Amino acid sequence: xxxxxxxxxxxxxxxxxxxxxxxxxxxxxxxxxxxxxxxxxxxxxxxxxxxxxxxxxxxxxxxxxxxxxxxxxxxxxxxxxxxxxxxxxxxxxxxxxxxxxxxxxxxxxxxxxxxxxxxxxxxxxxxxxxxxxxxxxxxxxxxxxxxxxxxxxxxxxxxxxxxxxxxxxxxxxxxxxxxxxxxxxxxxxxxxxxxxxxxxxxxxxxxxxxxxxxxxxxxxxxxxxxxxxxxxxxxxxxxxxxxxxx
Amino acid sequence: xxxxxxxxxxxxxxxxxxxxxxxxxxxxxxxxxxxxxxxxxxxxxxxxxxxxxxxxxxxxxxxxxxxxxxxxxxxxxxxxxxxxxxxxxxxxxxxxxxxxxxxxxxxxxxxxxxxxxxxxxxxxxxxxxxxxxxxxxxxxxxxxxxxxxxxxxxxxxxxxxxxxxxxxxxxxxxxxxxxxxxxxxxxxxxxxxxxxxxxxxxxxxxxxxxxxxxxxxxxxxxxxxxxxxxxxxxxxxxxxxxxxxx
Numbered sequence: 001x002x003x004x005x006x007x008x009x010x011x012x013x014x015x016x017x018x019x020x021x022x023x024x025x026x027x028x029x030x031x032x033x034x035x036x037x038x039x040x041x042x043x044x045x046x047x048x049x050x051x052x053x054x055x056x057x058x059x060x061x062x063x064x065x066x067x068x069x070x071x072x073x074x075x076x077x078x079x080x081x082x083x084x085x086x087x088x089x090x091x092x093x094x095x096x097x098x099x100x101x102x103x104x105x106x107x108x109x110x111x112x113x114x115x116x117x118x119x120x121x122x123x124x125x126x127x128x129x130x131x132x133x134x135x136x137x138x139x140x141x142x143x144x145x146x147x148x149x150x151x152x153x154x155x156x157x158x159x160x161x162x163x164x165x166x167x168x169x170x171x172x173x174x175x176x177x178x179x180x181x182x183x184x185x186x187x188x189x190x191x192x193x194x195x196x197x198x199x200x201x202x203x204x205x206x207x208x209x210x211x212x213x214x215x216x217x218x219x220x221x222x223x224x225x226x227x228x229x230x231x232x233x234x235x236x237x238x239x240x241x242x243x244x245x246x
Numbered sequence: 247x248x249x250x251x252x253x254x255x256x257x258x259x260x261x262x263x264x265x266x267x268x269x270x271x272x273x274x275x276x277x278x279x280x281x282x283x284x285x286x287x288x289x290x291x292x293x294x295x296x297x298x299x300x301x302x303x304x305x306x307x308x309x310x311x312x313x314x315x316x317x318x319x320x321x322x323x324x325x326x327x328x329x330x331x332x333x334x335x336x337x338x339x340x341x342x343x344x345x346x347x348x349x350x351x352x353x354x355x356x357x358x359x360x361x362x363x364x365x366x367x368x369x370x371x372x373x374x375x376x377x378x379x380x381x382x383x384x385x386x387x388x389x390x391x392x393x394x395x396x397x398x399x400x401x402x403x404x405x406x407x408x409x410x411x412x413x414x415x416x417x418x419x420x421x422x423x424x425x426x427x428x429x430x431x432x433x434x435x436x437x438x439x440x441x442x443x444x445x446x447x448x449x450x451x452x453x454x455x456x457x458x459x460x461x462x463x464x465x466x467x468x469x470x471x472x473x474x475x476x477x478x479x480x481x482x483x484x485x486x487x488x489x490x491x492x
Binding site: 244 | 400
């Protein structure tokens with residue numbers, strides 16, 4: 001499995017993805033699931049992937065035009081005029097890759113599937129955040145649904161629902177995402193550190209702060225331990241149930 | 247879907263189940279998913295069910311021997327010597343019901359499935375808590391895994407993992423379960439109030455406190471609102487992330 005979240009804030013967007021891939025429980029590896037595309041000052045695009053690793057790597061390679069020699073590469077994703085067109089390109093590429101591999105050999109319908117969170121901004125347009133389905137179609141985030149999750153989404157959802165605020169600072173948003181990831185990691189073996197993140201400030205149209213939270217990251221440990229204590233304290237502060245006959 | 251939790255404490259067991267059943271999103275109903283069996287002073291058995299409603303109702307009816315006339319009913323579940331035997335009986339009944347209906351007509355493999363949490367105590371034995379699978383086999387709770395969840399388990403799991411303590415009072419345990427249910431209800435339409443509960447004090451060998459948290463329950467509202475505030479406060483008290491370049 002996987003866990004990735006992309007959120008929209010007033011001041012930009014924050015993306016976070018784990019790096020664990022597994023095929024069964026005894027074949028685990030670390031792979032980057034976050035990919036960025038950039039024309040500095042003109043566009044910044046971030047993609048995060050969940051699902052079949054061969055599918056998602058093929059999609060990224062095709063978008064980077066790695067089928068061509070280095071000097072002949074002019075990735076379309078760096079030339080399209082709007083984020084909507086970028087989402088269409090990513091969606092159709094994803095759909096084609098799945099269709100290609102599903103055509104021969106194994107027919108299991110979920111096996112080659114993948115889902116993608118795509119966010120970014122092209123100069124002159126607004127920052128936009130999309131969730132792209134294996135069928136190639138997609139939905140866009142808005143004020144009512146300002147974040148998307150893919151992969152193992154349930155454990156980390158309650159805190160996102162309750163603590164998200166569009167006016168958050170990037171520092172608070174990073175904390176929120178780390179709490180959400182920590183809840184997921186605590187409950188599910190298939191999601192694990194390190195975590196990749198990208199903090200994109202609105203209208204910069206360039207890659208913002210890219211980083212990785214490593215396994216022994218002291219801030220993550222502070223959050224993970226602190227959140228356990230804070231949860232128990234918060235829980236203790238609520239009034240106890242009164243038994244009907246007491 | 248459904249959400250049911252059974253937890254073991256030093257002082258007994260607490261069971262809680264929601265009451266929503268749905269077939270699609272436009273066919274929702276309220277059904278009791280918690281069933282108790284009792285010989286006062288001799289045994290108390292609680293069952294909670296998740297899965298196909300026809301299957302779980304058939305299992306309960308068979309255990310109550312409703313195929314017989316009222317005067318001829320001597321339910322085996324009230325006569326077996328140990329909780330282990332009770333778990334075997336429930337498991338085999340569940341397996342048979344699923345097999346009967348799977349044999350004719352529809353063949354979809356998940357359609358008639360159900361899972362059961364079974365807990366109770368028979369005089370002379372210890373209180374025991376089981377999770378029974380559609381195949382009829384089962385696992386038992388212990389010190390390392392002192393609670394079982396069935397149905398829509400993920401949203402409400404992080405708080406159970408973090409705040410559970412075997413020395414809890416019943417009042418605290420009820421609060422914990424209500425927080426766990428609240429997180430689930432907030433995130434998933436297929437789980438809803440009212441909630442049924444049974445608080446079983448160890449060695450009583452009789453039905454303890456049975457009750458229902460109704461839709462407008464003021465304590466549940468206090469917990470639900472209070473937990474949202476407490477979560478945001480706890481979140482706010484954690485140190486913010488420091489951007490690498492700040």
